[in-house]
Amino acid sequence: MGISRFQVMAVLQAARAYLSGLPIESAKSWGLNRAIFYAAAKKGFKKTGIVKRSIKIEEEKKEIEGKFKVFHLGDEMAYAVEKEGKLFFTIGNEIQTDKDFERQIEKRFGERFENVWNEAIEILKKYDEGVLKSQRYFFETIYKPRRDELVKKWG
Incomplete structure (x- = not known):
């Protein structure tokens, strides 16, 4: 399994959310959610082929009923739910968790993930809050200019 722009986007978005104050579990959810969103936007919002989680959607809907909310990270909006006291993001009928x-x-990077994560944090720390939000x-400033370089470096 190789590294693609999808994984680069997910890691950078997760690091962005983490540096913006989200707990690590929610930041990872944000990262995966935004990677799915941008991949779907690029392909015209068709199915992405992401493996569906084993928990049935109907069971999750009952569990999170009444906890659905809109979340803003700066000027970017995503739908979120509170589950087990943690904020997780959703797209379609899928909840993206830190485990997802x-x-x-993370699994794609194997043992390298900690170094990849630390590098993503260091990259983002170079930018002010206005860019991150x-x-x-x-x-345009963080992801696009270095996405292919990071695919090669992190792959």
Whole structure:
């Protein structure tokens, strides 16, 4: 399993959310959620082929009923739910958890993930809060110019 722009986006978005104050579990959820969102946007919001979680959606809907909310990270908005006291993000009928991030993103990097995570944090620390809180500036200034370089470096 190789590293693609999808994994790079997920890691950078998770690091962005973490540096913006989200707990690590929620930051990982945000990272995976945003990677899925951008991949779907690029492909016209068709199915992404992401492996569905084993818990049935109907069971999760009952569990989170009344906890659905809109969350803003700067000017970027995502739908979220509170589950087991933690904030997780959703797209479609899927909840992206920190465990999903670990399975779909971290696992691809194997033992290298800690170094990748630390590098992502260091990259983002070079930018002011205005860039981190702007969807457009994050994409255009941080992600887009280095995405292919990071695919090669982290792969």
